[in-house]
Amino acid sequence: MVAKQRIHSTWKFLLPLVALSLLVAFLLNASEPGDTVEGCPQGCAVQTKRQPGQLRVLSLNMLHGHPDFEDLPSRLDLIAAEIRQLDADVVLLQEIPWTRAAGNGAAYLAGELGYNHLYYRANGNRRLIFFEEGEAIFSRFPLNNPRFTILQPRPGFFESRVVLGASALTPWGEVDFFVTHLTDKDPQVARTQTESLRNFVAAQTNSLAVVAGDFNAREDSPQIIALTDTWSDVYRAIHPNDEGLTCCIDELAAGPEEPLEKRIDYIFLVKMSGETGKVVNAQRVFDKPFPVSNGWQWASDHTGLLVEIKLND
Secondary structure (H helix, E strand, C coil): CHHHHHHHHHHHHHHHHHHHHHHHHHHHHCCCCCCCCEEECCCCCCCCCCCCCCEEEEEEECCCCCCCCCCHHHHHHHHHHHHHHHCCCEEEEEEEEEECCCEEHHHHHHHHHCCEEEEEEEEEEHHHHCEEEEEEEEECCCEEEEEEEECCCCCECCECCEEEEEEEEECCEEEEEEEEECCCCCHHHHHHHHHHHHHHHHHHCCCCEEEEEECCCCCCCHHHHHHCCCCEEHHHHHCCCCCCCCECCCCCCCCCCCCCCECCEEEEEECCCCCCCEEEEEEEECCCCEEECCEEECCCCECEEEEEEECCC
């Protein structure tokens, strides 16, 4: 009887500790960056006839929409169709989601487009909370040397900001691509993350590099001013007097009159010593809603950017 009481007393003590340990383990892993890059970097691209022209690069924050994932399946299809129409060679996506209902958004889009692809988780954990989101690179050309880092500092316990990079073996030569999404929580943290990004790109490339993403910073912010000391803001280079607003659509079912408020999405061209590369065109895309059966549908709350880069001048 005494032994049973001791066992009962021990379990009364241990059970709360076990429960607390499980809770701590869950919280520590519920939203963590990935420990590897996923995808199919080579051998998955379907060879289709490419429209003539220079290297075409597209960037878009595609809005994961957590927790209700507003119109996500239809938006994925609209995004795939428009990328196909624009005939982008390389696509750099932010906030690409994995959800229980829609599955792996990166794998789905890459399959629809017939592109090689890489995906890296920034936040969430599909195995624990059935949701995650991150950055992705799609390419009709082979991708190699995938690399990533967690930008420092982290803005919060459950929030990480990352950069995903890879080299594309284009017909014009090897080009490095990086895609990122910086914090909108604290300007000082954002500035430090931007410096972390710059250092990572400098350490990871010896050739021409394209860096794209949602920087959550206006053009006159200290971090964007600092970047453009050495990196070329390709949209601004082509459109010196255009506002180039890219954000934000408050209502995804709004019509074409929906106003944009700020410019926070960029594509930068980074030239290393001796490298050539010239931007010959830059335009906003996904900047209008698509007509659907019940009205209008925006693909995202951001517009995208499409640039054409002439290599080997």
